[in-house]
Amino acid sequence: MKAVAYSGGIALTAAGITLIYMATRTFNFAHASMVGWGFYVVFACYSIFGGTPYYYVPLAALFSGFLGILLYFGVNRWLLRAGASPITLMMSTLGVDLVLLATINIFADYLTDVYKINARYFVLELKDLVLGSMDGLGVRAIPFVTVCVVVVLIVALHLFLKKTKFGIAVRATIENTQLATVLGINPEKVYIFSWFVGGALAGLGGGLLSLTMSGYPTVGMTIIVTMFAGSIVGGLSSIFGSLLGGFLVGLSEYIGITVLALSIGGWILAYRILIPLAALVTTLLIYPQGLAGIKLKKIIIKTPGTGGRVGSGGGG
Template sequence: MPAWLASGLAYASGLSLTAGGITLLYITTRTFNFAHASMATWGFYVVYTGTVLYGGTPYRWLPLSFLFGALLGVICYLVLNRHLLARKANTITLMMSTLGYDLVLLAFIQMYCDYLTYSLKLFPRRVTMSVYDIELFGTSGASVILPLTAVAVLSLLHLFITRTKFGTAMRATIENSLLAGASGINSDWVYLASWVIGGGMAALGGAFMAMAMTGTPVLGMTTIPFMFAGAILGGLHSLYGGILGGFVVGLAEYAGVYFLAAEVGSWVLGYRMAIPLLIMAVTLMAFPQGLAGAWATMVGRAAGLRKRGVEA
């Protein structure tokens, strides 16, 4: 496997998890979660701390990373989001509240890095996680294990929301929270569950991305535009759209930079973030509702045509 594809796959898997988490939180709670940035960074630091202090492969620590992200999500819901949803706050207020939470989390990340540097004599501000990676099938472990883990997590999520009773309740709340409430579904638990899953996916995604890029305290802060780009490309209406959007954006960045650098010269490396943004801009210009919106329109039109055909 070429090097760009190996790291691109690891990065894209991480981005698809984070974009999926953003989409899930948006469709359940109408919240654009800025705190995804620092939740992702915390996910990376959980894996880093575990690997450096207790050894072993980074992959052992992924479950713990998920749990920590879920905890951060639960805190965000109980402290902020719950009260704002009860008050029917508008989208911008919901978004700003998570920004405040993100800044606090970022401060704690920085303090934690200071602590690691001072007390344990580590270098947590510039981490290359790939040195702890293992080799698998003649390529880096990250490029095999991470996409597989992402697929496994997303399959579990799919089974959860389609096959379990609680998942059905969740979908009902997403579709129509008023009717769902009337039929006895407690939306409070649904929102809490989506923060658990969304926060966990953010942390996992951050840990994944750190396997492909340099891990820094601002890892999430620098990549959050791409997480949003992935979610927007997916259309923000469908969870699967968000997951796919994140993957496409992530892989396109690595592939685009690799081929452009070979064609034009290595100076394009500095402008790599233009690629996901360009994808997002073009998508939004063509389909202001994202790809899922375009898909829904297309399906709607097709259905309309069929209906008219039947009538004729």
């Protein structure tokens, strides 16, 4: 069950990375700190205002989405205009990540000083709602909530990208920015949108992950490799692909290490991070398009009639 919750959270963050990459060709390193802020928004609000952590997950999403917009207007926008190379784009987000990491740390210090709570390391797992019990063990709500969120997100994104004008404009910009601009689509709006949604997905993923794993300021730095692995296994060309990729990587990390620990011995647990690393490297070296990406892309993006609708979307 924990594996499902963990994988769901990773899937959401991986989708965020992919969305930003698709729209702006930027590998967003700052995703690490955006996820970290997701953890901390939920933790801080819960510690201060009480209730259940779930109340604050949307807030975490909004906050990280806001960070995404800030990053876009502060840095990314100018670099995109200047036509910077992918490496420069990546480096700039790394700089932002360091600053954000520092702000998380400062915030954690602040929480510790002012509210006298240990904000350097926290476990919210036990604060989760208990739905019932099975074999004497409490069944937590988080796996169900995460799965629901992922499913709702898939449906909502699908409807948005297929049925609304702006969704079609987003797809058009991703496929061919110049052509979309010629047809009257403002790519700026699409960039802002993808940074906001990408950031929000990071915050959402972080907020939900805070209920399955312990939180600390550098938590984003630790799991960013898994997030990148998820989005690369997904192919970096489809949000749905990366949701699946993130889910698969998360599951294989969680279940794979449990199986190995049972068969070889507990010492293998420390090498858990090697599973997503291996998934990442093998995908890139053997099949860089990503297994899930190519299949889903065919179904979702290259459906017949796309061109016509892009035209009408742009004209309207």
